Amino acid sequence: MIKKIDKLGRVVVPKGLRETLNLNPGDPLDVQVDGEKLTFSPYREGCALCGNSNSTVSFRGKAICRVCIAEIRGLDV
Numbered sequence: 001m002i003k004k005i006d007k008l009g010r011v012v013v014p015k016g017l018r019e020t021l022n023l024n025p026g027d028p029l030d031v032q033v034d035g036e037k038l039t040f041s042p043y044r045e046g047c048a049l050c051g052n053s054n055s056t057v058s059f060r061g062k063a064i065c066r067v068c069i070a071e072i073r074g075l076d077v
């Protein structure tokens, strides 16, 4: 896919691609440079407890993964 950079340095991500990746206006992207390669990946906040970025939910403003939630549920408090 060939896209052009506009005068302000912006590139439009096609709607179909945004839908496929569930990207919405304002979502953060992780921008990486590797030699001549530039990649934009959806940024998923990692778990505040273990750093795992899979399957997190927001709790009191922090991302927490389901594994940690299950472990917390098992605590005898």
Ligand SMILES: [Zn+2]
Pocket (backbone or CB within 6 Å): 047, 048, 049, 050, 051, 052, 064, 065, 066, 067, 068, 069
């Ligand atoms: Zn976790």
